[in-house]
Amino acid sequence: MTEIRTRFAPSPSGFLHVGGARTALFNYLYAKAKGGKFILRIEDTDQDRSSDSSMQIIQDSLKWLGLNWDEGPEVGGDYGPYKQSERLEIYKKYTDQLVAENKAYRCFCTTEELEAMKKNSEAMGIPNIYDGRYANLTEKEIKEKLDKNIPFSIRFRTKPKQLIVEDLIQGKVKFDTKLIGDFIIVKSDGFPSYNYAVVIDDYLMKISHVIRGVGHLSNTPRQVIIHEAFDFPIPKYAHVSEIVGADGKKLSKRAGATSILAFRDLGYTEETFRNYMSLLGWSPEDGGEYIPTEKLNSIFDVERCSKSPSLFDVFKKQKEEDEKVSFIGISLSELADQLNPKSKLNWLSNKFIRDADIKDLTSRLIPFIRENTSIPEEIKRAENSELQAILNSIRVYLDRLSQAPDYIAEFYNNDISLENSEAEEILKLESAPKVISSFKKLIETESPNSSEDYKAIFDKVNKETNEKGKNLFMPIRVATTGKAHGLELPVLFNLLGKEKLIYRMKKILG
Numbered sequence: 337m338t339e340i341r342t343r344f345a346p347s348p349s350g351f352l353h354v355g356g357a358r359t360a361l362f363n364y365l366y367a368k369a370k371g372g373k374f375i376l377r378i379e380d381t382d383q384d385r386s387s388d389s390s391m392q393i394i395q396d397s398l399k400w401l402g403l404n405w406d407e408g409p410e411v412g413g414d415y416g417p418y419k420q421s422e423r424l425e426i427y428k429k430y431t432d433q434l435v436a437e438n439k440a441y442r443c444f445c446t447t448e449e450l451e452a453m454k455k456n457s458e459a460m461g462i463p464n465i466y467d468g469r470y471a472n473l474t475e476k477e478i479k480e481k482l483d484k485n486i487p488f489s490i491r492f493r494t495k496p497k498q499l500i501v502e503d504l505i506q507g508k509v510k511f512d513t514k515l516i517g518d519f520i521i522v523k524s525d526g527f528p529s530y531n532y533a534v535v536i537d538d539y540l541m542k543i544s545h546v547i548r549g550v551g552h553l554s555n556t557p558r559q560v561i562i563h564e565a566f567d568f569p570i571p572k573y574a575h576v577s578e579i580v581g582a583d584g585k586k587l588s589k590r591a592g593a594t595s596i597l598a599f600r601d602l603g604y605t606e607e608t609f610r611n612y613m614s615l616l617g618w619s620p621e622d623g624g625e626y627i628p629t630e631k632l633n634s635i636f637d638v639e640r641c642s643k644s645p646s647l648f649d650v651f652k653k654q655k656e657e658d659e660k661v662s663f664i665g666i667s668l669s670e671l672a673d674q675l676n677p678k679s680k681l682n683w684l685s686n687k688f689i690r691d692a693d694i695k696d697l698t699s700r701l702i703p704f705i706r707e708n709t710s711i712p713e714e715i716k717r718a719e720n721s722e723l724q725a726i727l728n729s730i731r732v733y734l735d736r737l738s739q740a741p742d743y744i745a746e747f748y749n750n751d752i753s754l755e756n757s758e759a760e761e762i763l764k765l766e767s768a769p770k771v772i773s774s775f776k777k778l779i780e781t782e783s784p785n786s787s788e789d790y791k792a793i794f795d796k797v798n799k800e801t802n803e804k805g806k807n808l809f810m811p812i813r814v815a816t817t818g819k820a821h822g823l824e825l826p827v828l829f830n831l832l833g834k835e836k837l838i839y840r841m842k843k844i845l846g
């Protein structure tokens with residue numbers, strides 16, 4: 337059996353976003369599950385749009401997700417170079433062969449000629465297919481043009497035929513190559529087109545499976561006919577379904593454009609994000625959605641990928657007018673405000689945080705508290721038992737690790753006072769003295785020691801005072817934190833404990 341070799345082939349022209357990361361993940365998982373190799377190839381032939389910084393971000397994002405490549409930039413491999421701009425000589429050799437065999441030809445079309453052709457087809461309401469005007473020049477005509485240094489591109493000579501692509505996910509897909517026409521494989525600047533370079537590289541890198549977004553399905557016939565022209569074996573294709581947002585529409589500019597690294601900074605762990613992305617278009621046979629890494633790496637199969645669009649529910653449904661504004665450039669806290677609290681990602685993440693080994697979880701927390709000056713320096717270590725205990729007592733309430741620092745900082749905050757006039761006003765509410773004294777009495781007598789116990793105390797305060805909602809919670813919040821807004825009270829109270837709470841109330845209320 338031939339070795340399974342998959343590849344992720346990003347064009348370095350921006351961040352790695354969800355669509356690209358899901359493609360990378362599926363290729364990685366398929367190779368892992370089948371004992372094959374996962375290759376990273378950088379497709380930077382569009383020199384105007386490619387940048388080194390984008391290449392770096394893409395690589396950093398893949399590394400954060402744990403999608404380490406077996407061959408590619410940094411690690412090398414037998415089939416390099418793995419960056420297309422370093423493979424120009426290779427493409428040239430194959431182009432010379434195609435031209436010599438008359439399977440491709442030089443096209444001397446000027447920009448004006450191409451524009452006119454386009455306008456003409458638009459006017460006639462027909463697809464803009466190249467009319468083959470340079471397809472059959474004589475040797476003499478070609479030589480004359482070359483002698484005059486007239487710029488040219490190379491076009492592939494497309495034979496009209498019905499083509500069937502057998503896709504592992506989409507099934508049999510029919511194409512009529514007449515609608516493709518003779519297309520450019522080498523641009524006039526000497527750089528290969530995407531559809532051309534991809535074929536040479538997939539062949540030379542011995543790629544067995546091409547797994548990518550369904551948006552590339554329309555490119556596939558071009559790639560297949562080039563494979564055929566060279567007599568290269570055709571890889572298996574698997575085009576994964578589109579990802580849609582909460583509104584059922586294609587991922588918006590905002591959600592879809594968010595860099596993968598933003599999810600790291602929001603406090604999701606890489607395992608959780610990988611698990612979440614694996615479910616975008618694939619599902620395990622046993623239906624269990626919370627999948628530990630090792631299991632995921634062994635059970636993934638493209639055969640179980642679905643044709644229907646998959647739902648990316650991480651962000652709230654967006655208002656139409658917001659759609660135009662990009663998430664890029666907004667602060668992390670603004671991005672956090674856009675999160676859908678009930679997303680599957682949060683569910684998986686909370687489960688991961690609950691189940692994790694506490695020392696391991698604490699070490700993952702360190703980057704989120706390192707810069708926080710309200711947290712004592714001496715506890716900022718994974719081995720610190722106090723830090724572990726704090727995290728342990730709040731972890732069931734966390735969807736993201738970045739939610740923890742505020743609780744930890746509040747735990748160490750002894751400098752409690754009324755924050756502002758809004759807080760002062762709350763203490764002047766008619767309900768304030770009643771609820772505060774009822775609360776104080778109850779924590780003294782009942783000695784609560786879980787968040788649930790504190791919730792039960794709120795119910796009792798409600799029964800005793802007949803106050804509810806804002807009139808109940810706000811005075812208690814201000815009396816214990818000095819602030820009008822903030823953390824989840826039962827979680828915070830359980831963390832602080834009875835003694836600290838009483839001490840705080842004395843300080844604030846005098």
Ligand code: GLU
Binds near residue numbers: 345346534547548
């Ligand atoms: N460079 C292409 C892209 O970024 C890769 C497409 C493919 O996987 O063939 O979309």
